[in-house]
Amino acid sequence: MFVDRIKVYAQAGNGGRGCVSFRREKFVPKGGPDGGDGGRGGDVILRADRHTDNLSNLFYEPIIKAKSGGHGMGKKMHGRSAPNKIVKVPIGTIVYPAGDDQRRTPKAKDSTLNSEQLATGNWQSSIPVADLTRDGQEFVLREGGAGGKGNVHFKSSRNRAPREYTEGDEGESGHFLLELRTIADAGLIGYPNAGKSTLLRKISAARPKVAAYPFTTLHPIIGVVELSEYRRVTIADIPGLIEGAHRGLGLGHEFLRHITRCRIFLFVVDVAGSEGRNPIEDLQQLRKELDLYDPRLSERPWFAIANKMDLPGAEENLRALRRKFPKIEIEPISAAKGEGIEELKKNLARWLETAPE
Numbered sequence: 001m002f003v004d005r006i007k008v009y010a011q012a013g014n015g016g017r018g019c020v021s022f023r024r025e026k027f028v029p030k031g032g033p034d035g036g037d038g039g040r041g042g043d044v045i046l047r048a049d050r051h052t053d054n055l056s057n058l059f060y061e062p063i064i065k066a067k068s069g070g071h072g073m074g075k076k077m078h079g080r081s082a083p084n085k086i087v088k089v090p091i092g093t094i095v096y097p098a099g100d101d102q103r104r105t106p107k108a109k110d111s112t113l114n115s116e117q118l119a120t121g122n123w124q125s126s127i128p129v130a131d132l133t134r135d136g137q138e139f140v141l142r143e144g145g146a147g148g149k150g151n152v153h154f155k156s157s158r159n160r161a162p163r164e165y166t167e168g169d170e171g172e173s174g175h176f177l178l179e180l181r182t183i184a185d186a187g188l189i190g191y192p193n194a195g196k197s198t199l200l201r202k203i204s205a206a207r208p209k210v211a212a213y214p215f216t217t218l219h220p221i222i223g224v225v226e227l228s229e230y231r232r233v234t235i236a237d238i239p240g241l242i243e244g245a246h247r248g249l250g251l252g253h254e255f256l257r258h259i260t261r262c263r264i265f266l267f268v269v270d271v272a273g274s275e276g277r278n279p280i281e282d283l284q285q286l287r288k289e290l291d292l293y294d295p296r297l298s299e300r301p302w303f304a305i306a307n308k309m310d311l312p313g314a315e316e317n318l319r320a321l322r323r324k325f326p327k328i329e330i331e332p333i334s335a336a337k338g339e340g341i342e343e344l345k346k347n348l349a350r351w352l353e354t355a356p357e
C-alpha cells in the first residue's frame, strides 16, 4: 500500500512526578528530605529515512505516543527518562499542524522550510512547520514534559522536613497532517501507456510494473540514474495523466504534487500514436493539465521524449512534433528496444546542469 498523506495524533511523554522521601539511617534520628526528581517524558520525533518510501507505517499507527518519565525515588534518585519515540518518514515529508488542540504553537525555529522548496498544492494556505528534505534529518514533533521536583529541593531553614514536590510537566500533544512530496531531479509526465515506466526500467535499477493497459503505475516510483561514475540523478515516474486530471479525472491530480519538487519535467509521448492518439495533441494537453494544476509549474524547464520510435509512423510524427514545438528539445527513443537511451542520458546531464536548483 502506498500512503502519501495522513493525519496523525502525536502525544509526547509526561514528566515523572517528584518524590517525597526522608533519609532513614541508623543513628541519624531525623534524616533530611531525599526525594529525587521525576524523569523526562519522551519526545515524538520524525526522522527522514531514505529507505522509507511512503507513509504506510503511520496508516496502521496514526496515534504516535512516547512513554512517560519514571517517578523520582528516595535516596535522591532520579526517575528514568523515557526514550524518544522516533518515527521514520520518507524524504520529502512536509508537516502541517492540523488541529486546534495543540498545546503550543510551533516555534519559528522549528521550521526547516525553505519557501522555494515548497512549490505548490492544496495546502498553500496552511503553513507547514517542517519539511524533511535530507536523509537523517529530524524534527521534534512534540516535546516530552520535564520531570517534577522531589522534596529534596524544598528544604529551608524554616522547613526541615518538607512534604512538597511537583508533578512532572505534561507532554505536548496535537494533530498533524503529514504529506509526502517526492523529491527528484526530473519528473516523467505522460499519458497512460506512453512508456514512462519502460523508460525508467531502462535507465535505472527501479522496477516499476510495465503493461499494455492504462494506469499500470499506481503511485510514484523513484529511480536512480547513473550518469557517470560521479554523477547520479533521480527520476520520478508518476501515474499517467489524462485530460481533466487537474479536476481529478483518472488518477489525476492526486499525484501531480509529486512532481512539484522536480527541477525539470520530461514529457513522454507515444510518438507513433500507436493507440490512435496524436502526439502533438498529447503534448499540448499535458502542458495544459500542468498549467491548470498550477501555473507556476509551466515556467519550469521542460523537455520532450518521443517514445516508441520503433513503430511505423514515428519518424513522420516526430518531424511534425518538432515543427510544432521548434524551441523545445525533443529526444527520440525507443524505451522498449533501448534505443536513444545513451543520448538521452547525456542530454539529461546537460539539462540538469542548466536548470535552476
Ligand SMILES: Nc1nc2c(ncn2[C@@H]2O[C@H](COP(=O)(O)OP(=O)(O)OP(=O)(O)O)[C@@H](O)[C@H]2O)c(=O)[nH]1
Binding pocket: 190, 191, 192, 193, 194, 195, 196, 197, 198, 199, 209, 210, 211, 212, 213, 214, 215, 216, 217, 218, 238, 239, 240, 241, 307, 308, 309, 310, 311, 333, 334, 335, 336, 337
Ligand atoms: N513498441 C514499443 N512499445 C513500447 C515502448 N515503450 C513502452 N512500450 C509498451 O507500451 C506499453 C505501456 O508501457 P508502460 O511503460 O507501462 O507505460 P506507462 O507510461 O508507464 O503507463 P502507465 O503506468 O499506465 O501510465 C507496454 O506494453 C510497453 O511494452 C517502445 O519504445 N516501443
Ligand SMILES: [Mg+2]
Binding pocket: 196, 197, 198, 208, 209, 210, 216, 217, 239, 240
Ligand atoms: Mg507506468
